[in-house]
Amino acid sequence: xxxxxxxxxxxxxxxxxxxxxxxxxxxxxxxxxxxxxxxxxxxxxxxxxxxxxxxxxxxxxxxxxxxxxxxxxxxxxxxxxxxxxxxxxxxxxxxxxxxxxxxxxxxxxxx
Amino acid sequence: xxxxxxxxxxxxxxxxxxxxxxxxxxxxxxxxxxxxxxxxxxxxxxxxxxxxxxxxxxxxxxxxxxxxxxxxxxxxxxxxxxxxxxxxxxxxxxxxxxxxxxxxxxxxxxxxxxxxxxxxxxxxxxxxxxxxxxxxxxxxxxxxxxxxxxxxxxxxxxxxxxxxxxxxxxxxxxxxxxxxxxxxxxxxxxxxxxxxxxxxxxxxxxxxxxxxxxxxxxxxxxxxxxxxxxxxxxxx
Numbered sequence: 001x002x003x004x005x006x007x008x009x010x011x012x013x014x015x016x017x018x019x020x021x022x023x024x025x026x027x028x029x030x031x032x033x034x035x036x037x038x039x040x041x042x043x044x045x046x047x048x049x050x051x052x053x054x055x056x057x058x059x060x061x062x063x064x065x066x067x068x069x070x071x072x073x074x075x076x077x078x079x080x081x082x083x084x085x086x087x088x089x090x091x092x093x094x095x096x097x098x099x100x101x102x103x104x105x106x107x108x109x110x111x
Numbered sequence: 112x113x114x115x116x117x118x119x120x121x122x123x124x125x126x127x128x129x130x131x132x133x134x135x136x137x138x139x140x141x142x143x144x145x146x147x148x149x150x151x152x153x154x155x156x157x158x159x160x161x162x163x164x165x166x167x168x169x170x171x172x173x174x175x176x177x178x179x180x181x182x183x184x185x186x187x188x189x190x191x192x193x194x195x196x197x198x199x200x201x202x203x204x205x206x207x208x209x210x211x212x213x214x215x216x217x218x219x220x221x222x223x224x225x226x227x228x229x230x231x232x233x234x235x236x237x238x239x240x241x242x243x244x245x246x247x248x249x250x251x252x253x254x255x256x257x258x259x260x261x262x263x264x265x266x267x268x269x270x271x272x273x274x275x276x277x278x279x280x281x282x283x284x285x286x287x288x289x290x291x292x293x294x295x296x297x298x299x300x301x302x303x304x305x306x307x308x309x310x311x312x313x314x315x316x317x318x319x320x321x322x323x324x325x326x327x328x329x330x331x332x333x334x335x336x337x338x339x340x341x342x343x344x345x346x347x
Contacts, residue, residue, distance in 0.1 A: 008136075015132035026125040031247075034137040039247065040158035041141050044150040047207075051149050055289065058237035062255060074250040076133050083140050092143045100139040101132075108130045108138070 001067045005087055007094050007101075008080050012069050017076050035075045042082065051091065060085045157207040166246040167317040169198040170294050173221075173244070174320070175311035178299045184223070187296065191219040200244045218291045219244065222283070222322075229280050230295045231269065231322030233261045234287040241292035245320055249333075252321065262286065272323040273334070285322075295322035302328040 018032040045052040061081040068084065069077040086092045145152055173194060177184035187194040192202050202217045219241055222230035234240065235258050240248040251257050261268045265282040269275075276282065285293040297319050303311060318324035318333045 011132045011136055015136075016129070017133070018131075021127045021129060021131060025127045025129075027127055032131075032134070034134050035247070036162045037141060037155070037159055038137050039162055040155050041137075041144065043158045043162075044154045045144065047150070047154070051144075055237055062237075066255075074253060079133055079137055079140070083136060086140065086144075091147070091149070092140070096143060097136075097139055100143055101135050104138045104142070105130065105135045108135065 002064055002084070002088060004068055005084055005094055007098050008084055008087075009068065012072050012076075012080055015076070017073055019073060032075065034079075038075060038079055038082070052085065052089075057082070057085060154207075161205075161207050162247075165242055167244075167320060168312070169195070169200045170241070170244045170320045171312040171315040172198040172308070173294075174296050174315045175308045177221075177296060178311055179308055184296075187221040188223060191221050191294075192217060194221070195219065195244055198244070202243055206243070220285075220291060220293050221296050222285055222293055223296045224298045224322075226298060227280055229269075229276055229282050229322065230285055230293070231261065231265060231282065232285050232287060232293045232295060233258055235259070235262055236286075236288065239287035239289060239292060241287075241294050244294060245317065249317065249321075269323060272318070274324055294320050297322075297326050300326050300328055 021032075022028065042052070042054065042057060046054045046057070061078060064081040064084045065072075065077045069080045072080065083092075083097065087094055087097065141155065144150060145155070173187060176197065177187050177194075183194065183197070195202055202219060222232070224230055234252075238248055238253040238258075240252065242248070257268065262284050265284050266276060269282065287293055297315070299311070300314070303314070313331050314326045314328060316324065316326070316330065316333045319326050324330075324333070
């Protein structure tokens, strides 16, 4: 079993999934707007220097989801699994990710 | 310049007016990858633009054309890459890599149903899917439950999708892989005699092209599917 990532566990616990947001705001788009950009990230990681081959990513996604995120819907769990894989592989660190998320959250919520 | 308009506007479509943790996480992962030089913003933009062009309409059109033209149907069977060109899909040259996509290599296959043979597609290994011609895979296609059970109990799984097949109809499950991607060409339903290609294309929905549904004259959209959790997850 892969080790848990506290930051991602917290997001999985507290984050609002797309289905809930759709219900609250009366939106019927089946996918969140970030689904395509997530898919693109997966594709470009699989291209060129091939940081993360697609088959490895999907295998790890199955395992990581089963271990940590099985109650979270797709594509939220695909995203968590990708971040989890990247941290376990040492490509990014949990601290870097937490710090960067704070910056982005402030940026996206700026008025 | 006047700001007034002399025409009516529809009320804006509702939108999610909230930044979720998941949205923030997606941006953070992407930007950190760019910061670390794993890919560039331009690389990412190119993929995103390409992804936005994908959907099931070209495959719907391909089936509708084949229903109306026996020669084209034969081309679909013999040379799906060439047949796809007629519906605007170039499996080889239009992806950002210019040689197919890393996860959609260029060996599409069209599986032709008959009244006594039903095809259905799965990827038991991961979630291989003919994205260039069918768009993004639905959530249920990626679940370990669908992937694991379809090959063992296809008739039962299809019935969960509402597709009840008579016992004398053989079900053939096609297992996709990184190189070979399958699209199902279902049988043309009764009641569509005299229909145009446009009319026919409308009833060939994504689920019909995967093989978990049959075209019906009164159905133009896929139903929302329940997600069954795997009792014994794939690979565990």
